[in-house]
Every structure is written in C-alpha cells, then in structure tokens.
Amino acid sequence: MKIYLDNAATTYPKPDSVRNAMLNYMTDLGASPGRGSYASALESSRIVYDCRESICKLFNFDKPENVIFTANITHSLNMLLKGFIKPGCHIITSSMEHNSVLRPLFELKNSLGIELDIIDCDENGLINVENVKNAVKSNTKLVVMTHCSNVVGTIQPLEEIGSICKENNIDFIVDCAQTAGAMEVDFKKLNCSALAFTGHKGLLGPQGIGGFLITDAFNEKCNSLILGGTGSLSSQLVQPDFLPDKFESGTLNTPGIAGLYAGVRFLLKTDVKSIEEKEMNLAKIFLDGLLNIDKTILYGLKDIKGRTSTISVNFKDMDSSELSFLLDYQYGIMTRTGLHCAPLAHKTIGTYPSGTLRFSIGYFNDEKDINYTLNALNSILK
Known part of the structure; x- marks a missing residue:
C-alpha cells in the first residue's frame, strides 16, 4: 500500500487530463509557440494563450498578456525581486518565508545595501498586521510575503496587509505556492502588485x-533579468518592452504549460471551494487523531480555521527522521522531514535546527488514507 502525504512539496497523483495533455502535445504537436506560422505552431500558441486566460479566471485577473510563464515560482520571485529592488529601498517580509524569498533578499541586502525588516510571527506562524504597519518607513518600497506557511499551514492576513500597502503606495508581492488551487486566491482582493505561482x-x-x-504599474518599475529570443521584433537588438515578451525570453516549456492548462481546467471544473472543503475535512480528522496521541507535539494552529491541510509535528522520544523512514518502509506512507527550506520559520516555531515531520494532505487523498496513517503512527509510537 502506498499513501502519499507530501502534497506541500508537489501534488501527486495528477489528474489523468494533465498527463494526456502533455502526451498529446509531445506526440501530435511538438512545435514551439511563436516560432512559426504553420498549423502546429499556431495550435501551440493557442494552448499557451488559453492557459494564460484560465489562470486569469482562477486568480480573478483581467489581463492574459500580463501572465508570465517561468520555470518555477523560485524563478518568478527572483525575477520580481531582483528586477524591482534598487539601492536605498526598504523591504518588509516575514519570518515564515521560504528560502525562495529569503535568499534573494539577503543577497540584495549584501550586494545593494538595501534595508530589510523581517517581521517576527508568533509561535503559530501568524503575523501581526500592526507590526507590519508599524514597520513602514518613508523609503519602504515593497512588502513580499507568503500567503501560507509551507511548514505549519498558517494562512497570513494578506488582504489586510495588501490594504496597508495600497494606503501607503507600497508595492506588494505575494507568494502563493501553498495556496493556489487549495483555496481562493483573488488578485484583486489581495491588492497585490504581483502574484507568483508554481504549477x-x-x-x-x-x-x-x-x-x-x-x-x-509594477511592470513599469520592474526590469527583465533575462534577455533573448522572443519570436517578436526579431530585427531589433533590444528586448521588447511589451508583455509577456519582456519577461519570456527563450523557448517556453510548452509541454509543461499544456499540463498546467489541463490542471487549471480541472480546478475550475471541480471548483476550488470543493477542493478546499475536502482537504480540510480530511485535515480535521487527522488533527483530531494526532491530538489524541499523547506523544504529539503539534506546531501551528490547533484549530482547522486559519490553516491549510499542511501539518507539522514532532513526537516525544522519537526522532522525526527515523519515524518518517519507518512510515515509508513499514507502511508505505510518504512524508517529509527537516527544515523544508524555511529555516527562519523553524526558528519562529521553536524547531530549529532539527525541523519537523510534515504531513500534507491533497485532493486525491481520502479518509481511508488518514485512518491508515493514524493507525500506523499509533503502532510505531507504542
């Protein structure tokens, strides 16, 4: 038996439509979008554009040409941060950020001498909005923040933070790696300048x-870090300044975009709210079960409200890495241990440097998976 509970790292399994869309592109099309006027190239371009439109629908965004494709959300965040931040800027972020935010910011602090405020969150990983408001200075140019912790699943009050940014004419970048597809993510409600996602x-x-x-508005302030072929204005030796070409140099990952398009269509058809309800129902069963195990040390919110289905724990008198190994080796249950690329988050919740054992539930899990996992934990811990 195999139980996959590492969906915060990557979701598995994928819908059949995702695999089929990628296979169809590879076997029946194969051409690069924007690189030819023959039928297959045009159809590839349609797939890319249709994917942009579906992403707009998912995130309540109005301009498909302002949807930019990259290799992953780490590339997206680096492009946005390094393309925008200049010497003299004051930047605000939180102590629950992933290294995809922290490492670029620390590099910019060292190379450009920017001012960086990292707002400490509480022991549940939740930021205090007033602390963000009080950190704003005359030279504050940007707030960048995760929508939800990849360690403890705590959802941050980003609509309130976005309002503070809007009132103070501060740009706002949102990292929605952990929330896109798992809950409603509304670009307009967040008042953000840019929203980074992973597929x-x-x-x-x-x-x-x-x-x-x-x-x-944010595009006008942001430079492109990578220049090259775009399939447009090929006679010019300067990068096009219009979107999406400004940020999309080189051949796009069209098989990946075809798969992403199928995934987003699955979400829109199934309804993100239904997906959230299913995942959270399973998370509640799991949380209740964990709290009935005497040795459980649960991090983050104890209640299901205000969190996602990502749950971090340790168990008294049991090494989390050994436990993760036993869950996999003896029971076929796949989890993740360690620092989850978020060292400051673990310092915030008190689990640095050993980290936690993380369970992350996905849409394709069911109640049987959860009960099986709880029984396995009880058996090992006894």
Whole structure:
C-alpha cells in the first residue's frame, strides 16, 4: 500500500487530463509557440494563450498578456525581486518565508545595501498586521510575503496587509505556492502588485512550470533579468518592452504549460471551494487523531480555521527522521522531514535546527488514507 502525504512539496497523483495533455502535445504537436506560422505552431500558441486566460479566471485577473510563464515560482520571485529592488529601498517580509524569498533578499541586502525588516510571527506562524504597519518607513518600497506557511499551514492576513500597502503606495508581492488551487486566491482582493505561482503543487500541473501575474504599474518599475529570443521584433537588438515578451525570453516549456492548462481546467471544473472543503475535512480528522496521541507535539494552529491541510509535528522520544523512514518502509506512507527550506520559520516555531515531520494532505487523498496513517503512527509510537 502506498499513501502519499507530501502534497506541500508537489501534488501527486495528477489528474489523468494533465498527463494526456502533455502526451498529446509531445506526440501530435511538438512545435514551439511563436516560432512559426504553420498549423502546429499556431495550435501551440493557442494552448499557451488559453492557459494564460484560465489562470486569469482562477486568480480573478483581467489581463492574459500580463501572465508570465517561468520555470518555477523560485524563478518568478527572483525575477520580481531582483528586477524591482534598487539601492536605498526598504523591504518588509516575514519570518515564515521560504528560502525562495529569503535568499534573494539577503543577497540584495549584501550586494545593494538595501534595508530589510523581517517581521517576527508568533509561535503559530501568524503575523501581526500592526507590526507590519508599524514597520513602514518613508523609503519602504515593497512588502513580499507568503500567503501560507509551507511548514505549519498558517494562512497570513494578506488582504489586510495588501490594504496597508495600497494606503501607503507600497508595492506588494505575494507568494502563493501553498495556496493556489487549495483555496481562493483573488488578485484583486489581495491588492497585490504581483502574484507568483508554481504549477506543480495545488495547480496540479507538472514540475518545471510556474509564473507570475503582474500589474501594468509594477511592470513599469520592474526590469527583465533575462534577455533573448522572443519570436517578436526579431530585427531589433533590444528586448521588447511589451508583455509577456519582456519577461519570456527563450523557448517556453510548452509541454509543461499544456499540463498546467489541463490542471487549471480541472480546478475550475471541480471548483476550488470543493477542493478546499475536502482537504480540510480530511485535515480535521487527522488533527483530531494526532491530538489524541499523547506523544504529539503539534506546531501551528490547533484549530482547522486559519490553516491549510499542511501539518507539522514532532513526537516525544522519537526522532522525526527515523519515524518518517519507518512510515515509508513499514507502511508505505510518504512524508517529509527537516527544515523544508524555511529555516527562519523553524526558528519562529521553536524547531530549529532539527525541523519537523510534515504531513500534507491533497485532493486525491481520502479518509481511508488518514485512518491508515493514524493507525500506523499509533503502532510505531507504542
């Protein structure tokens, strides 16, 4: 028996339609979008554009040409941060960020001398909005923040933070790696300047595809880091300044985009709210079961409200890495241990440097998986 509970790392399994869409592209099309006027190339271009439109629908965004495809959300965040931040900027972020935000910011702090405020969250990984408001200075140019912790699943109050940014004319970048496809993510409600996403998690697409949505105003302030062929204005030796070409140099990962398009269509057809309800119902069963195990140390919110289905724990008198190994070796249950690429988050919740054992439930799990996992934990811990 195999139980996959590492959906915060990447979702598995994928819908059949994702595999079929990628296979169809590879076997029946194969051409690069924007690189030819023959039928297969035009059809490839349609797939890419249709995917942009479906992403707009999913995130309540109005401009398909402002949907930019990248290799993954780490590339997206690096492009946005390094393309925008200049010397003298003051940047605000949180202590629950992934290294895809922290490492670029620390590099920019060292190379450009920017001012960086990392707002400490509480022991549940939740940020205090007033602390963000109080951190704003005259030279604050940007707030960048994760929508939800990849360690403890705590959802941040980003609509309130977005309102603070709007009131103070501060740009706002949202990392929705853990929430896109798992709950409603509304670009307009967040008041963000750019929204970075990855394709292989809640959007149910393959690895190797991600992107960002960007407003016209923020685009004007953001430089492109990678220049090259775009299939447009090929006679010119300067990069096109219009979207999406400004940020999309080189051949796109069209098989990945075809798979992402199928994943997003699955989400829209199934309804994200239904997906969230199913995942959270399973998470509640799992949380209740964990809290009935005497040795459980649960991190993050104890209640199901205000969190996603990502759950981090440790168990008294049991090494989490050994436990993860036994779950896999003896029971076929796949989990993740360690620091989850978020060292400051673990310092915030008190689990640095050993980390936690993380269970992350997905749409294709069921109640049988959860009960089997709880029984396995009880058996090992006894």
